[in-house]
Amino acid sequence: MKYRYIHRLFIVEGLKSVEELLLSNFDIIELLVTKNWYDSNPDFGQSAQVLPEFVTENEMAALSNLSTPPGVLAVARIPDYDDVEVELKNKITLVLDGISDPGNMGTIIRTADWFGLKYIICSEDSVDVFNQKVVQASMGSIFRLKVITRSLTSLFDQAAGLGIPVYGAYLDGVNIYNEASDFQEGVLVIGSESHGIRENTHKYITTKLSIPNFSDNTNKAESLNASIATAIILSEMKRKSVLF
DSSP: OOHHHTTTHHHHHHHHHHHHHSSSSOOOEEEEEEEEHHOOOOTTTTTTTSSSEEEOHHHHHHEEEEEEEOSSSEEEEEEOOOOOOOOOOOOOEEEEEEEOOHHHHHHHHHHHHHOOEEEEEEETSSSTSHHHHHHHHTGGGOOOOEEEOOHHHHHHHHHHHOOOOEEEEEEEEEEEETTOOOOOOOEEEEEEEETTTHHHHHOSSSEEEEEEOOOOOOSOOOOOOHHHHHHEEEHHHHHHHHHO
């Protein structure tokens, strides 16, 4: 992470993710391909900002984070979101409080993209969103919405000033299927699986939501994966926002 932010560059690998990068507004610094891969994909990158450059199989393996290097890899510039003003009115904004697992983070980004969100705000101790595993798991969604890492306090203060509700995912909250809100706007906070929503964030929550456990087994699952919980809650929020 240190060198990634010193140079403000990150790696994108795999054809699907690189193709999504090429369709985005991100600055592309390099496109790297192996000769074998390019021979099978001769039209790749012809309309890109930069033309593909050849690397050896060993060089690709050294750069790749995958057990089977994909044959195509890009280096892109990390966007500067420091001065982005997050718009909270008339939309659902997702806040991630201490999400540390790269696979979870990437899947949550992909899920948020699916449900049409514009912003994800991550606490400063969340996993680096431009980590190769996060980028890979997002399947290109990280290029379509702004994933911003910053202190959460100012966002919660902004929501309070606008009278926008702040929903939190808990095990003991209001049943999401019984919640009367039409979810036309709001901030949804998801905590990590190990710690949940932390105390310094909990004080800003105006409504606690939960997903009911429908299992009739004596030994029930204790909780849901954070990315699955995000998907279920966003789905219900979107369903109700369309109905009302």
